[in-house]
Amino acid sequence: MALTDFFSNFHLFMRWFHVFAGIVWIGHLYFFNFVNLQLQATLDDATKKIVNPQLMPRALWWFRWGAMGTFLSGWVLFTMIYMYQPGIWGPTELFSNMEGVTGRAWWILIGMLLGSIMWFNVWFVIWPSQKKIFGLGVPKAAPEAIPALRARATLFSRVNTFLSGPMLLGMLAAAHYSAINVPTFLAFTAIAVAFIVTSYRLSVRVARVS
Numbered sequence: 001m002a003l004t005d006f007f008s009n010f011h012l013f014m015r016w017f018h019v020f021a022g023i024v025w026i027g028h029l030y031f032f033n034f035v036n037l038q039l040q041a042t043l044d045d046a047t048k049k050i051v052n053p054q055l056m057p058r059a060l061w062w063f064r065w066g067a068m069g070t071f072l073s074g075w076v077l078f079t080m081i082y083m084y085q086p087g088i089w090g091p092t093e094l095f096s097n098m099e100g101v102t103g104r105a106w107w108i109l110i111g112m113l114l115g116s117i118m119w120f121n122v123w124f125v126i127w128p129s130q131k132k133i134f135g136l137g138v139p140k141a142a143p144e145a146i147p148a149l150r151a152r153a154t155l156f157s158r159v160n161t162f163l164s165g166p167m168l169l170g171m172l173a174a175a176h177y178s179a180i181n182v183p184t185f186l187a188f189t190a191i192a193v194a195f196i197v198t199s200y201r202l203s204v205r206v207a208r209v210s
């Protein structure tokens, strides 16, 4: 592989960028769920009024643009790996062969479906609610509307945290496991969900033990 091979080098850069943006996105998702939720419960209203207008716009900026970068680079990667070879458009051998859709493609299709649902939740549910809660670019919601907006954002953020487990499994299994295997998917999803449940439980306790 030479530096002059544009396709391969662009591919490597896209993989790097995809994982970079994914860390930014999912890192903030886990910060919101495993740190900030518990922190907010300990702050009084006066402190919240000082901390949150500074913290939340910054964190939400990295969160939503991380999601966008991951989503867009993910679809570029999909096109480059499964739908294009230099000079030829259409499903590649990594997508399908004489036996039908490959195991690798099934894994990534599952991961991409879950990742795309998560991206939708960020841009069309969580961010619109947060915008109104903090008055970011739109009029601030009336005080009586805020609890419902907050509950909606928290619920979808929690759903995304759980979806991140099997989503990441699809991302990793595509290139590194390949054979599609329902028991593997279910077993690793159960392990990931158990880790996430444990992380929620731990996040309540860490403030006391750290």
Ligand code: HEM
Residues within 6 Å of the ligand: 015, 018, 019, 021, 022, 023, 025, 026, 070, 071, 073, 074, 075, 077, 078, 079, 081, 104, 108, 111, 112, 115, 116, 119, 168, 171, 172, 174, 175
């Ligand atoms: C939002 C929708 C997403 C789409 C459409 C997408 C798409 C893809 C595609 C097409 C690949 C290449 C798979 C292959 O080599 O066969 C990939 C790999 C990967 N993705 Fe995603 N992805 C998404 C979200 C995420 C997120 C949120 C993360 C979190 C960090 C992530 C992390 C990864 C990782 C670690 C790899 C493996 C890189 C490698 O093994 O070289 N992806 N993704």
